[in-house]
Amino acid sequence: MSETTETNVLISDEILEDVIDHIRQTSKDGQLVEKSSLTVFLEEPKMATEEEAPEEAPEAETSAEDEPEDQEHREALMTALMAALEASDAIEVKTLTDDAGAEFLYSAAEMTDQYASIVMSVNNKNYLKLIADTVRYESQKYPRATHISLFTKKPYNLTEGQLLGLLSSMSTDSTYADLKYTEASNGEKFLFSERHLTARHAKSLAEWEAVLSEENP
Template sequence: MGKDIAIFDDMLKLKEAVIFIRKESIKGNLVAKNSLAETAGIEEGEVEPLLARMLDFPEFIELKRVSDSDGNEYIYSASEMTDRYVEILMGLKNKDLLKLIADTVRYESKKYPRPTRADLFTKKPYSIALDELKELLDSLGEESDYKDLKFTEASNGTRFIYSDQHMTKFYATKLAEWYEVLQYEIP
């Protein structure tokens, strides 16, 4: 009987942890593995075994784990957050903003293909201060790892970044002009 109660208690803790992870994912937040002990009322030593048990349940299959460059582990619900959004959050946690900017520009240039508005990085989830962003963008040309990243402008002065591995300057400039000016002028 005592074993059944322990299993039931474990299941309740697991359910609490999963509900918490899903709610945080809806808000766009990753859940630090070490925070589960306090948020779900789980003993410090029980966190890892409970997380491992999640894999045994098909209804929790969407829960994923990621680690930052310091080895801190985070959990999120892939039903509520895309892997790309998680990559952005991890880039912010790793504090390698230049790489994060480059990865975003390359991703958009390849996937969509489209140039990226430079001011995108001042908005959430990036939230990079304008002065810091200016410094980062100015240093792009100095870094050999980012030589493929180029700038173009629409006729209204809006600055865009693109990767010449995936787009030509002509195409990036035409798209920038379309996004900023032409689409609003054509009825």
Template structure:
């Protein structure tokens, strides 16, 4: 009977075990690398989507990332948005937290103030939309706001809608700083008396509507 080389057999077994361990380790490394690459690729896709939609004058809702090809899970949305925000190559991308969702935009295409207005439109926060727009113009420029502004993007109010919202606004104590003035041609303007005195608002509305054309 042929004698079995026990020691040689043990060595062969050890070599095979080592080989399997190495393969297992390599597979784990490959899986980790693939996972990291996939995550990085999704972050890039998120950034590209935000820029594309911003270039079209649209906000990106966080829920848009549920859809293909990004297809994030619910629990991955906020961490992925945070990762996007800290990437240096996406420094143009900002977020605004609404009452019901989080919105993203690129300031290469949309200003922060305009994005805020768009969020209020998205969330149907129409009273605040009018009041904050008027306050912004009264404080920043300063000037009274021509109510015809609200018939254009991003507002798109009909006359009836605007009239209804303005009526509601007048009943809210938190918006009591929003005042009306009319030029001599009856054009309606709004202003905030937190930032503009009545006389200034009245004179500017008259100049814009009447005197500007008379004295070009």
């Protein structure tokens, strides 16, 4: 059990294990953990040994009013928990902050920074910028044209209606003037950035992905 000498607060091994497991599993599932949501792990009154009678229901006693001492106690617990996570060899926790200032956590072993930043952009609802950044990135990096259906998949999760609406609004915004459509011969639509790809190149890459790669197994 870990102890902080200042506050004399205890985070049991069991609690830590459960929190680590939760962050790892949530990251594995492609989600970020909102830091404030971790209080649910800290609500058990006793954080001692595990051999208590398993038939007893957990004592979930959250008081209706927020007594100042309770508030301070909860904050101290959270601080201790964060410290314990930091110190733990079993996980490397990374933090992101959304536009509203809330903190989110993920496990570096389970989720790449790349993926986490997409999830955060979705949380922040910065869809236009996200689409543009993605398309520009793919046009430059791989390089490839981006199949528009990408944005309906995890973690983007836009509906077709939302997507079409967004794409439509992009077409009138000069910030996104470099983004263009191209189409494969089977009608599948792609986006590319003409900062990084010529129209011809983008079209040929789209054609490969949608049609030709299947003919060249």
